[in-house]
Amino acid sequence: MWNPLKLFHKKTPSLTPSRFPLVVVGQITDIKKHPEADRLSMVTVDVGSQQLNIVCGANNIEIGQFVPVALEGAKLSSGEVITPREIRGQMSLGMLCSAKELGLGEDDSGIMILDKSKVKQLGQTLDDYLTN
Secondary structure (H helix, E strand, O other), rough: OHHHHHHHHOOOOOOOOOOOOOOEEEEEEEEEEEEOOOOOOEEEEEOOOOEEEEEOOOOOOOOOEEEEOOOOOEOOOOEEEEEOOEEEEEEEEOOEEEEHHHHOOOOOOOOEEOOHOOOOOOOHHHHHHHHH
16 A cells, blocks of 8 residues: 655665764874884874874885874874874874774785875765775
8 A cells, every 4th residue: 555654754874873983184294203113104184174294104105195093092003092192202192093093904014005096085984085
């Protein structure tokens, strides 16, 4: 039998929780040697709303690259929660992430480099980037 209420039934999109609510797309704008450690770098990353200084140990990064940035409060796949911390005398206000740290694969050889053509804007969530 025909039901007139079905004409007005509106499907609501499923509300799936964000996998990475505090991981955003950033662009590396500067890289300097860490003054107190040979294997660390001081990286400046533009995340749209601000520039963050982050201490990084990866050697596959270059100025201009788009990378996942875990902001304060982000929880990594290991369970670690990102907090501002001093690393060898320098403050680090987030973390550049590998695929393994995000639970997106086993590659932990360096920072996950994002495809520029899929980036809508700096600061977009990694969830949004991954659904592109």
